[in-house]
Amino acid sequence: MLCSIQSYAMRDTRSEIRPKLGIRLWLCGGWLFCLVLGALFAPWISPQDPLAQDLFAARLPPFWVAGSEPGFWLGTDSLGRDVLSRMLHGARLALIVAFIAGTLTCLIGSTLGIFAGYYQGWADRVISRFIDIWMAFPPVLFAILLIAVIGTGMTSIIIAIIIIDWTRFTRVVRAETMSQSVMDYIASAQVAGRGKFSTMVSEILPNLLPTIVVLLSLEMGIAVIVEAILSFVNLSISTDSPTWGGMIAEGRISIHQAWWVLVFPLIALFLTVLSFSQFGEGLKDRFDPVLR
Amino acid sequence: MMYEVRDLQLSLPDMVRKPLLGPAPKIDILKGISFDLPKKSVLGIVGGSGSGKSTLGRTMVRLLEPSAGHIKFDGQDVSHMGEEKLRPLRRRFQMIFQDPMSSLNPRQRIGRIIAAPLELHGWDNVAQRAIEALVMVGLPESFAKRYPHELSGGQRQRVGIARAIALQPEFILADEIVSGLDVSSQAQVLILLEDLVRELDLTLAFVSHDLSVVRRLCDQVIVMREGLIVENAPTATLFTSPQDDYTKELLAAIPLPDPDQPFN
Numbered sequence: 001m002l003c004s005i006q007s008y009a010m011r012d013t014r015s016e017i018r019p020k021l022g023i024r025l026w027l028c029g030g031w032l033f034c035l036v037l038g039a040l041f042a043p044w045i046s047p048q049d050p051l052a053q054d055l056f057a058a059r060l061p062p063f064w065v066a067g068s069e070p071g072f073w074l075g076t077d078s079l080g081r082d083v084l085s086r087m088l089h090g091a092r093l094a095l096i097v098a099f100i101a102g103t104l105t106c107l108i109g110s111t112l113g114i115f116a117g118y119y120q121g122w123a124d125r126v127i128s129r130f131i132d133i134w135m136a137f138p139p140v141l142f143a144i145l146l147i148a149v150i151g152t153g154m155t156s157i158i159i160a161i162i163i164i165d166w167t168r169f170t171r172v173v174r175a176e177t178m179s180q181s182v183m184d185y186i187a188s189a190q191v192a193g194r195g196k197f198s199t200m201v202s203e204i205l206p207n208l209l210p211t212i213v214v215l216l217s218l219e220m221g222i223a224v225i226v227e228a229i230l231s232f233v234n235l236s237i238s239t240d241s242p243t244w245g246g247m248i249a250e251g252r253i254s255i256h257q258a259w260w261v262l263v264f265p266l267i268a269l270f271l272t273v274l275s276f277s278q279f280g281e282g283l284k285d286r287f288d289p290v291l292r
Numbered sequence: 293m294m295y296e297v298r299d300l301q302l303s304l305p306d307m308v309r310k311p312l313l314g315p316a317p318k319i320d321i322l323k324g325i326s327f328d329l330p331k332k333s334v335l336g337i338v339g340g341s342g343s344g345k346s347t348l349g350r351t352m353v354r355l356l357e358p359s360a361g362h363i364k365f366d367g368q369d370v371s372h373m374g375e376e377k378l379r380p381l382r383r384r385f386q387m388i389f390q391d392p393m394s395s396l397n398p399r400q401r402i403g404r405i406i407a408a409p410l411e412l413h414g415w416d417n418v419a420q421r422a423i424e425a426l427v428m429v430g431l432p433e434s435f436a437k438r439y440p441h442e443l444s445g446g447q448r449q450r451v452g453i454a455r456a457i458a459l460q461p462e463f464i465l466a467d468e469i470v471s472g473l474d475v476s477s478q479a480q481v482l483i484l485l486e487d488l489v490r491e492l493d494l495t496l497a498f499v500s501h502d503l504s505v506v507r508r509l510c511d512q513v514i515v516m517r518e519g520l521i522v523e524n525a526p527t528a529t530l531f532t533s534p535q536d537d538y539t540k541e542l543l544a545a546i547p548l549p550d551p552d553q554p555f556n
Contacts, residue, residue, distance in 0.1 A: 184395035187355055188455070192409035193382035195375070202408075206399040289439045290398050 025282030028275040035272060039091040047071050048082035050089045050242045055080050059258040075260040077250060083264055086242035090265065093236070093243055094272065097154065097227045101161035102220035108162060109169025110212055116170065117177025118200045124174070131167045139164040140229060147235045157236055161223050169215055176211050180204050210284045210291075217280030221273040228269055244269050293364070294463055294495040295329040295352060300361035300371075302344075302351055321347045323519040324361070329512075331462075334489060334496045336510035336527070338503055338542065344519040346390075349465045349499045353387045354378055366462070383413050386456035390468040392448035396440035402426070403436030406455045413459065425458035426451075429484060446477030450484065457488060463495045470505065482509060504546045507531060515539045 038045065048071065058080040060072045068075065074083040116127040143160040150156050180186070181204065189199045230236040231245025244265040251262025285291060303318040310316035321344045329335050339345045350356045352363060354370055363371045365385060370378065389395035396405055406422035415421065423433050429450040440448055449469055456464050466485065470478040486509060489496050500506050506513055506527070513530045515523040515538065523536040534540045 184389040184391055185397040187350075188387070188389060188395050189408075190355060191353055191382065191387045192459075193379040193412055194409075203397055207397070209399075288399075290441055 022282055022286045024278050025286050028279040028282055031271055031275045032279060035091055035268075036095060038088050039095050042085075042088040042092055046082070046085035046088050047073065048085045050081060050085040051240060053079045053081055059254070061258075062260050062264075074264050075258065077247075077261045078254050078258065081242075083247070083261060086247055087244070087265055087268055090242045090244045090247060091268070093154065093231075093241070094224050094227055094269075097157055097161070098220040098223045098272075098276065101158040101223040101226075102216055104158065105162045105165050105219055105223075106169055106212065106216040109166035110173045110208070110215075112166070113170040113173025114177050114200060114204065114208065117174035118181055118204060119196075120178075127170065128174070131170055134167050140226075143226065143230065144233065144235060147230065152235055152237060154237055157227055157230055160230070161226050164226070165219060165222060168219065169212070172211060172215060173208060176208055177204060180207050210288045214280035214284055217283070218277050221276030224269065224272050224276065293328050294331045294333075294366060295327075295497075296362075296364040297328070297352070298326050298362045298364075300325040300348070300351065300358050300363060302347060302356060302358050321519055322351065322358070325516075325519075325521055326361075327514055327521065327524055329495065329497065331495055332493055333512060334498060334510045336506035336513040337497060337499045337516060338501060338506055338513060339516035340501060340542075342518075343516040345499050345501075345516050346467055348516070349387075349467050349497060352497065353385050353465050355387075383409075383459045384461050385463040385465070386459055386461040387465045387467065388449075388452045388456050388469045391472055392445060392452050392469075393440065395452055396448060398440055400439075401436065402438050402440065402443075402451055405440070405451065406436075406458050409455065409459055421458055422454075425454040428457065428488070429454040444477075445473050446481060449473060449477070449481050453481070453485065453488070457492060457494075460492070461494070463497070465497045465499070467499045468501070471501070478505070485509070502546075503531075503542050515542065 054076075057069065057072065057076050058078050060076040060080075061068050062075045062083075063070075063073050065075075072082050072084075074087070076082055077086075112127050116124040143164055146160050146163065147156050150159070186199060186203060189203050194203070227236060227243070228245035228248065231243035232249045234246070234249070236243055236245065247265040248262055248269075251258070251260075251265070255262055300322055301320065301324055302322040303320045305316035306319045307316055325348060327335075337345045337348060347356065351358055354363075354373070358371050361371065362369055365381065368381070370381065373381075396402075400408075403419060403422050403426075406425055407418040410418040410421055419436075423436055426433060426435055431447060431450055431454070435443070435447070435451075440451070443451065449472075452469070469485075470481050473481060482505065485496070488494065489509075496509075498506060498509055503513075510527050513523075513525060513527050514521050515530070515536065517538050523530065523534065523539045525535070530539065531543065534543055
């Protein structure tokens with residue numbers, strides 16, 4: 001088009017920057033990956049039937065303690081059921097609930113949040129007042145009450161988690177949307193002739209994604225905890241399927257005779273929740289162009 | 293005429309003094325502004341902070357809707373036009389923003405930032421045109437793949453200029469575009485803008501609080517104070533024989549290269 005202005009052209013001096021190694025991402029991702037594999041292939045890799053009782057093999061200790069038996073790597077509980085096999089099967093419920101409940105909570109909460117934050121006005125007033133009222137309920141009691149009313153089962157757990165936790169997403173996403181909405185790049189999109197809804201999706205949403213990803217992975221961890229709490233008080237799924245919360249409840253009774261029944265599911269629960277909560281941060285550090 | 297502005301008024305609700313029930317009282321920002329902006333001329337809009345100069349600019353590109361009065365863009369009354377009807381016109385008047393960090397979407401690459409408005413108006417070859425615009429503002433092509441935070445302030449402001457000129461508009465509003473830059477970047481950006489205005493036959497409105505910047509660039513200057521125009525004169529006349537006291541005050545505030553010599 002013209003060349004006269006090139007005389008003071010700038011040089012592109014920025015060299016390629018190597019991405020950070022992200023040890024956190026690898027550790028968390030590694031644990032979650034193993035867990036997902038374990039859960040997916042639980043029926044094939046479990047050394048024992050998780051429901052098979054054998055009173056002659058009750059309270060066998062884990063493999064490195066004297067008196068253990070091969071085939072029962074992490075010991076057995078007071079009914080002679082294999083702890084490792086039960087943990088692997090318990091991971092299935094934990095992860096299904098984490099992924100489905102986490103994702104649905106995120107979708108519902110974030111959608112409400114972005115609409116409230118961007119359109120403001122009456123949409124914001126209705127949604128915000130609703131959050132205020134909602135948050136006045138004690139969450140776990142609310143979940144227990146809810147399941148008492150609609151009955152146990154996986155769907156009930158998922159619904160309970162969504163109902164407890166959507167406000168977490170809505171509040172944060174709404175606040176973040178509001179702070180993005182006053183930036184000049186939104187005005188710039190309007191000057192370019194972009195419509196309101198299109199601006200929300202193509203300009204604001206990419207700037208919310210890092211926050212949403214972190215919240216989503218936190219939420220998956222919380223979903224695992226809520227599922228464990230509900231299993232602990234025997235309000236999750238039918239009693240004979242193994243769950244981590246259920247194992248912890250059973251292990252609590254025989255803690256002095258067989259600590260492993262309590263400790264191993266507890267460690268798995270702890271690592272999983274920690275991994276979920278750190279995984280999102282790790283993803284953000286690794287893939288957010290602004291932080292990279 | 294590019295712009296004919298007649299008795300333009302704008303008031304916004306004052307949420308600080310809003311009573312519990314009922315509407316908020318209005319604050320008048322623009323209190324009746326009239327001026328003409330001929331095609332291919334450069335207008336300076338100066339005034340202290342809070343004088344309404346940025347608001348006037350934002351109303352001209354219809355980011356704000358006036359409460360009374362008229363704005364005619366190239367003969368068409370745009371004062372109350374809805375966003376749908378405004379869309380085809382939007383290509384013809386563009387804006388460069390004050391803060392180049394906040395006006396560039398931090399999570400889009402520069403190429404995308406410049407190309408998106410072109411796509412919106414149904415142009416083809418948008419990536420190529422975006423690169424042409426980058427080259428025109430003196431940035432290397434490789435910057436198309438950069439994110440805004442990877443650029444310096446002066447480079448970002450050039451991207452802002454590239455985005456505005458890529459649409460080949462007839463009018464550009466430059467809202468305090470050098471106030472956030474250091475002195476040498478200021479000079480470079482001003483020279484660039486000057487060249488672009490000449491080569492692309494642009495009409496420019498240049499909002500600034502700094503009269504010395506306006507002097508170099510503008511043919512005509514509007515001095516604003518508290519939502520009113522206190523003086524509207526060709527640049528040379530304004531600098532040699534200012535009429536209004538406020539203009540004299542602003543002129544006296546320009547730092548002089550040699551304190552013993554008057555600035556003219």
